[in-house]
Structure formats: C-alpha cells, structure tokens
Amino acid sequence: MKSCCAYSVGVLSILILIAGIAMVLAQVFQTLLYNRIKSEVVLENGTEAFAVWQDPPPPVYMQFYFFNLTNPEEVLSGERPAVIELGPYTYREYRPMKGVNFMDNDTRVAAVNPKTYIFEPNMSRGSEDDIIRTVNIPAMAVMEKYRDSILGHLISDLMKSTNEGLFGTWKVGELLWGYEDPLLKDLHAFNHSLDPNFGLFYKMNGTDDGEYVFYTGKQNYQDFARVDLWRGQSSLDWWTTDQCNMINGTNGASFHPIITKTEKLYMFSSDLCRSIYATFESELSVRGVPAYRFVPPSKVFANTTVNPDNAGFCVGGRCLSSGLLNVSGCKQGAPIIMSSPHFYQADEKFVDDIFGMRPVKEEHETAIDINPLTGLVVQAAKRLQVNVFIEKLTAFSQTGNVRTLVYPVMYLNESVLIDEDSAKTLQGVVTQANVVINIPFIIIGLGILIGVVFIVLICRQERSTPDERQPLLSS
Ligand SMILES: *[C@@H]1O[C@H](CO)[C@@H](O)[C@H](O)[C@H]1NC(C)=O
Ligand SMILES: *[C@@H]1O[C@H](CO)[C@@H](O)[C@H](O)[C@H]1NC(C)=O
Ligand SMILES: *[C@@H]1O[C@H](CO)[C@@H](O)[C@H](O)[C@H]1NC(C)=O
Ligand SMILES: *[C@@H]1O[C@H](CO)[C@@H](O)[C@H](O)[C@H]1NC(C)=O
Ligand SMILES: *[C@@H]1O[C@H](CO)[C@@H](O)[C@H](O)[C@H]1NC(C)=O
Ligand SMILES: *[C@@H]1O[C@H](CO)[C@@H](O)[C@H](O)[C@H]1NC(C)=O
Ligand SMILES: *[C@@H]1O[C@H](CO)[C@@H](O)[C@H](O)[C@H]1NC(C)=O
Ligand SMILES: *[C@@H]1O[C@H](CO)[C@@H](O)[C@H](O)[C@H]1NC(C)=O
Numbered sequence: 197m198k199s200c201c202a203y204s205v206g207v208l209s210i211l212i213l214i215a216g217i218a219m220v221l222a223q224v225f226q227t228l229l230y231n232r233i234k235s236e237v238v239l240e241n242g243t244e245a246f247a248v249w250q251d252p253p254p255p256v257y258m259q260f261y262f263f264n265l266t267n268p269e270e271v272l273s274g275e276r277p278a279v280i281e282l283g284p285y286t287y288r289e290y291r292p293m294k295g296v297n298f299m300d301n302d303t304r305v306a307a308v309n310p311k312t313y314i315f316e317p318n319m320s321r322g323s324e325d326d327i328i329r330t331v332n333i334p335a336m337a338v339m340e341k342y343r344d345s346i347l348g349h350l351i352s353d354l355m356k357s358t359n360e361g362l363f364g365t366w367k368v369g370e371l372l373w374g375y376e377d378p379l380l381k382d383l384h385a386f387n388h389s390l391d392p393n394f395g396l397f398y399k400m401n402g403t404d405d406g407e408y409v410f411y412t413g414k415q416n417y418q419d420f421a422r423v424d425l426w427r428g429q430s431s432l433d434w435w436t437t438d439q440c441n442m443i444n445g446t447n448g449a450s451f452h453p454i455i456t457k458t459e460k461l462y463m464f465s466s467d468l469c470r471s472i473y474a475t476f477e478s479e480l481s482v483r484g485v486p487a488y489r490f491v492p493p494s495k496v497f498a499n500t501t502v503n504p505d506n507a508g509f510c511v512g513g514r515c516l517s518s519g520l521l522n523v524s525g526c527k528q529g530a531p532i533i534m535s536s537p538h539f540y541q542a543d544e545k546f547v548d549d550i551f552g553m554r555p556v557k558e559e560h561e562t563a564i565d566i567n568p569l570t571g572l573v574v575q576a577a578k579r580l581q582v583n584v585f586i587e588k589l590t591a592f593s594q595t596g597n598v599r600t601l602v603y604p605v606m607y608l609n610e611s612v613l614i615d616e617d618s619a620k621t622l623q624g625v626v627t628q629a630n631v632v633i634n635i636p637f638i639i640i641g642l643g644i645l646i647g648v649v650f651i652v653l654i655c656r657q658e659r660s661t662p663d664e665r666q667p668l669l670s671s
Pocket of ligand 1: 241297
C-alpha cells in the first residue's frame, strides 16, 4: 500500500520533468509571449505602439556645440586653426506624426513628420545671440563653384565690396536658423532661383520633409514602422538612382520587437543623406530597463580601401579618408563634410590639423539603447559634426595662404531618454515576460522536488521493512 503510493509519486515526478523539459525544448511559453508582443507592436489605432509612434512621450533634445575660431589671421597665413568649443545651445524637439492615413487594409500608413525646435535656456550655456567666429559657408560654397570660371574674379571683387572674407562672425541663431548673406543676395539679382538666405537649419523649423509611407508591421512584425516610400519613391530605387537617399530607413528610431545581438539595425539620417547601420556593442540597464547598446561600427565611415561599400561617396574620383562623408551633393553643392564630433574614429590627421579637437568615445559616439524584447528605444544619442572643406583658391585672394583643411563648424547631439513613467511600465512588462519564460523551469523544479520526496519515501520504506518483518518471524 505504502510502496504503491511512493511509486505514484515517482511516476508523477518523471511525468512533470518530461513535461517541463518538453516545454523548454518546444519553447511553448516563449512562442506564446513573442506572438503576444508581435501582435501588440503594430501601428494600429488604439495600440500603445501607435500612440508612442504618433507622439513620442519622452522629450527629445537637440543640442548644438559651436567652435569659435581664435586665430583667423594666422589661419589665412597657413597656420593651424585653434578653436574653442561653445555650448550646448539646447532645443526641445517636437516631432509628432501628422496627416496619419492608414492604407491597404492597415498594412501601411502614410504620414508627415514635421519637427519643431524650442530653445531651452535652462539647459543651455549661452544664448542664441552669442557671437561665433567661423568659416563663411556661403562664400566658400560660391568660391568652390566659380573656382575655374571666368566669373571668379568678378565674384572676388563683389566680395571685397561687401567686405566678406573666408571667416566672419555670426550669431548662433543666425547660423542655425538663417540670415541674409550679402554675397548670395547679390547673386540672387542674377539668378532668382538662388535663395539669398543661408542657415544650417534654415527653413527646417516646423516644416516636414515630405510624405513617408511606413509598414505597420501587421503582415510581418520585423517591418514595424519601417519606411516603404519617401516622397512617393521606393527606398530601393533611391539607393540605385540617388545617393542622397535612404535604404531600409526607420525615420526617427523605432525598431521591431525581439531584437537579437547579431542584428544590423538600419537608421535613416537625413543629415547624412543616407541610412547607416548599427551593431550590438554591450548590454546595459537604462532607468532599470534592460537594454542592448547598438553603435555604428567604424566600418560605416571607413574609406573605400577598408569598406568598398562606401564607394558611392567617392565623388568625381575623389575619395575622402576614413571617418568623413562628403554630403556636398545633398547640400546644393556647398562643400559640407560630415564626421563624428571632434573627428572621433576619423583619420588621426584631421584631429591634428585643428588645435582644440579631443575625441572621446563616450561623449562623441552615436549610440542607441534598445529594449530587445519590445524594440523600444530607451536611450539614444545621434552625434554629428558639420565641417567645411577649405582650400586655397588662386582666383580668390580671400582664401589667402590657407591650408587644405576639413574645418569644424559645429556638432550636434540629438538625444532622448525614456521618461520615468514609461520606464516603470516597461520594467513591469519585462518582469512579467521573465516569469512567463521561466514557467517551464519552475515546472522542472517542481518535478525535481517531487523526485526528492519519492527518494525520501523509498529510503524510509527500505529502512522500515526489516522492522515490519521481525514480529512475523518471532511469532
Ligand atoms: C483613431 O480612432 C479615434 C477614435 O476611435 C479617431 O478619432 C481617430 O481619427 C483615429 N485615428 C486614425 C489615424 O484613424
Ligand atoms: C483587403 O482585404 C480584402 C478582404 O480580406 C481583400 O479582398 C483585398 O484584396 C485586400 N486589399 C489589399 C489592398 O490588400
Ligand atoms: C520654431 O517654431 C515655433 C512655432 O512656430 C516657435 O515657437 C519657435 O520659437 C521656433 N524656433 C526657432 C528656433 O525659431
Ligand atoms: C567668439 O569669438 C569672438 C571673436 O574672438 C568673440 O567676439 C566672441 O565673444 C566669442 N564668443 C563667445 C560666446 O565667447
Ligand atoms: C532592406 O530590406 C530588404 C527586406 O527586408 C532586404 O532584402 C534588403 O537586403 C535590405 N537592404 C539592405 C541594404 O540592407
Ligand atoms: C584607408 O584607411 C586605411 C586605414 O586607416 C589606410 O591604411 C589606407 O591608406 C586608406 N586608404 C585611402 C585611399 O585613404
Ligand atoms: C565632394 O563632392 C563634390 C560633388 O558632389 C565634389 O565636387 C567635391 O570635390 C567633393 N569634395 C571633396 C573634398 O572630395
Ligand atoms: C550630448 O552629447 C554631449 C557631448 O557630445 C554631452 O556633453 C551632452 O551631455 C549630451 N546630452 C545629453 C542630453 O545626453
């Protein structure tokens, strides 16, 4: 009777163990959980993911740092520029999706994404009226354009009459949001299509950059919020026809759920006129939420010897060295070159060329931290430097004896950090998920526990059996 009971316990233990192990092997609970998440991370009126995509709750900040030139005369006579970093000049960035329109049975959604920038004095060091001495970008662009033209000397005289040189001073607000340039104004009289205003973010406040069509992720969760069309063109066509375009972009940064460490994440950056990718770097915790950090590998900016994929960025047979991207073609021919701030990860020579460059990984890299389970961005910092290609042009006395330089004007840090409330919600989701995924292991633990009970029962029986026999023998 007792041994029968003990053996039932043993059988139960083995059944539970088998069930537990089967669940681990079949990944039943994981599949259930993943399916649940995949069905929730969809751009659909009513889902949390849609609300976040439409109007991201955590504040996005755009911070600008300018380089103030201290020795313009010496630079014109061929010496190294010495610059002092100023800033941050911080703006809160609002980027809601507007004109949201679902199409094709809700598998795609069209929208525009205007960005508005509001100055944040409390998060800034200095004001928009601070004076910055830097390179005269419109003048350098015009001089490059007419370097070999018979009009060169005429334009040089025009610049002398308005007292414009290679360097000048402007307010932070002017450099960012636009000012009327005397040279451009003069040229505008001959060519009305030329805008007399110039600014690094001119006309970019409150305006959108055209209509996007996104996948909702309803058909395939990996397509969640992925850009299908921009301005009516397919992303794949742009890549082949126009280097100023994106491939597999996700405007802003929302990624599909269930991200693995081996994945390449594509991000579109209109400043770079292309999409770049990031690869897994490390695991970390952001406000208590587990995250994977993805960073663009140095290969992304490598020269063509190291990464032949970057051949698209050699223009007219001229390739730039590692760490630099010539985006002149996307900036109306202005000789603009992008890099990481302080030429982080670029060729050593660019750092050496400018007195005041101190690249630091933690401060100057672009990084994006994603909660791998939900694909939500918990922290991100996009960091880019705007440089101007400067060289001596014989037709223009304004360029003096200047060295050939990649001259840094400013860099930006566009960053976001998950808000406390969203972090708490996400912590809850992650905890629940961990419990669900561990159910099979809890079952296996239970099986082992019952197995131990079985062994104890058997041992006690073995010991008690002789005692039971003794009375039988004595009688
Ligand atoms: C979402 O639903 C709400 C009410 O149900 C409606 O007012 C809103 O227009 C819908 N949004 C879209 C983009 O369809
Ligand atoms: C939308 O769904 C309906 C019925 O399920 C189908 O007949 C139609 O072809 C679908 N349309 C598109 C554009 O997928
Ligand atoms: C951008 O536009 C908004 C609203 O039109 C305005 O409040 C804000 O001051 C503008 N920002 C800049 C930098 O001009
Ligand atoms: C930048 O340099 C110029 C010229 O030396 C100077 O007038 C200006 O005050 C400096 N800007 C700041 C914010 O220190
Ligand atoms: C873009 O995505 C498509 C489909 O997801 C894929 O086939 C293609 O290789 C991707 N392109 C790049 C450049 O990664
Ligand atoms: C590309 O970079 C590598 C390593 O930095 C260097 O050895 C090589 O000379 C560079 N090639 C060109 C064409 O600049
Ligand atoms: C950058 O590209 C433009 C054409 O888009 C070209 O004219 C210029 O020479 C290039 N600059 C450098 C420094 O390679
Ligand atoms: C942005 O990056 C700069 C350095 O590149 C750093 O000083 C600043 O604190 C960063 N801003 C935020 C909000 O993380």
